[in-house]
Amino acid sequence: MEVRGFAWLGTRTERFDAMVAFAQDVLGMPAPQRVPGMAVFTLPDGSTFEVFAPKHPGGGHPQGTVVAGFRVDDPASAREELIAAGCDVGELQQGETMQWAYFQAPDGGWYEIYGP
Numbered sequence: 001m002e003v004r005g006f007a008w009l010g011t012r013t014e015r016f017d018a019m020v021a022f023a024q025d026v027l028g029m030p031a032p033q034r035v036p037g038m039a040v041f042t043l044p045d046g047s048t049f050e051v052f053a054p055k056h057p058g059g060g061h062p063q064g065t066v067v068a069g070f071r072v073d074d075p076a077s078a079r080e081e082l083i084a085a086g087c088d089v090g091e092l093q094q095g096e097t098m099q100w101a102y103f104q105a106p107d108g109g110w111y112e113i114y115g116p
Contacts, residue, residue: 001078007114008069008100009049016053023049060090060102067102069112075099078113 013019020039023029029049032039037056041049052059059067072078075092079101082089088104100114 001072001074001081001113004071004073004115005047006068007047007071008112009047009066010052010059010069011050011066012052012054012056012059014054016051019051023051060093065110067110067112069100069114072113072115075101075113075115078115079103082113 011019016037016039020032020034023039023041024031029041029043032041032051034040037053038058039051041051043049050059076099079089079092082101082103090102092099092101098114098116100112102110102112104110
């Protein structure tokens, strides 16, 4: 596996509205796409920052933590490599144009592989 960069960063927070306002007003991120309980900021390099309210079903990661997504060319192969390395790895998820899977690294944190 070769990590090509960061593709995604997400956070699930009790302070959803404050975090969305901070990202837009303080960090200068573009206006997000919003659905109830979720805001998606698409950055100029194509990466995304997503903010989730506590009860929103998306995100797939624990409350109060930030999860980074590593961009890879082949998420299915990367997933197999993580399994072979002894990582706890979730199922490969399929979106319209991207695939991803969450995995737990040796530090105990959850991360994501993400790619076409």
